[in-house]
Amino acid sequence: MTHPRVNAKKCRDCSVCMAFCPEAAIVQAEGHVVIEPAKCIGCGECLVVCKYGAVKMKWDEDSLRIQEKLAEYAFRVFAHFKGKAGFVSFLVKITKDCDCMAKDQKRIVDDIGILASLDPVAVDQATADLIVERGGGKDPLRAGYDLDWSAQLAHGEKIGLGSTDYELVELS
Ligand code: SF4
Ligand code: SF4
Incomplete structure (x- = not known):
């Protein structure tokens, strides 16, 4: 714990x-x-x-269990709103810490765009993949905290929250 x-x-x-x-x-x-x-x-x-x-x-302690819990809580909420929920990921102003920090933070990659899906796991997987792709050989998501973000998505998929498989359809 x-x-x-x-x-x-x-x-x-x-x-x-x-x-x-x-x-x-x-x-x-x-x-x-x-x-x-x-x-x-x-x-x-x-x-x-x-x-x-x-x-x-200490966020880096026992992080796996926290990640799993996040997926499990999301699963319960999603089950309640199934068929009525959509997910949007804004890949702009991407920083190490979350935007609840009251300061303008350094961007870890350039702006990418906006993703939308009916699958919460797929949209997060695509988000992570696009950020990593722009990391130039490094994983920008691990720049600040050496946590395995993929564990959360894998757990989400395991419990039926969504799928890590996706197809990107670009709209111009
Ligand atoms: S996190 Fe703080 S408030 Fe919550 S149970 Fe532990 S000690 Fe108490
Ligand atoms: S609220 Fe903060 S300052 Fe007050 S006793 Fe608890 S830890 Fe100490």
């Missing part, structure tokens, strides 16, 4: 995270708090409520 860590140097010992933790997994230490891994369910609530930036998630 992936769970956050508390940076003791940044923690102000305000106890806010303790009040929000649904599992009572945060305990007082000397002048700061610590997370008990055995109790933590990895919900991230403490990370969100800490205004001192003392709680951080």
